[in-house]
Amino acid sequence: MSIRINDEKCVGCGLCIEACPGNLIKKNEKGKAFIKHERDCWGCTSCIKECKINAIDFFLGADVGGAGSVLSVSSKGDINTWMITKADGSVEEIVINKKDANKY
Ligand code: SF4
Ligand code: SF4
Structure with a gap:
């Protein structure tokens, strides 16, 4: 597993x-x-969770069904938006409010 850091961002x-x-x-x-x-x-994903501006891509391996997908996160206030960009260019977003983290 590895990450890629976007120099421009x-x-x-x-x-x-x-x-x-x-x-x-x-x-x-x-x-x-x-x-x-x-x-x-x-x-471990610690770095991408800290990067508030979506500058780090995390390669999702085949072992987790990634097949060329990358994961990145942007953070604003209590809201974390996790984005999965798939090999075909489509993007899936998962929005999580950190206030709800201990709810379940
Ligand atoms: S913090 Fe980032 S670079 Fe360091 S081990 Fe975890 S995923 Fe890899
Ligand atoms: S957390 Fe993001 S913006 Fe900050 S140094 Fe790392 S990659 Fe750059």
Whole structure:
């Protein structure tokens, strides 16, 4: 599993760097985040949950039915919007209110 960081979107806030338990994400000379040790990523999703502006794509492996899909998240207030972009370009959105997290 691995991630891809979109250089154009990244604002260099560093939240993903702090969140990665494997210390796999670094900053480049432009102050943008990049994954230095792709092969070591075990797909914990901590970094994408921290990135509020949807700059990180997470590759969904075949083992979870991904088949070329990528997952990304944007966050506004209590609302997290998870987007799955499939290989055919179609997008599926899952909207979650964090206030409801402990409801079930
Ligand atoms: S959390 Fe997002 S915006 Fe912030 S450094 Fe990481 S990729 Fe860039
Ligand atoms: S998915 Fe987890 S292990 Fe992989 S880069 Fe993000 S925080 Fe690090």
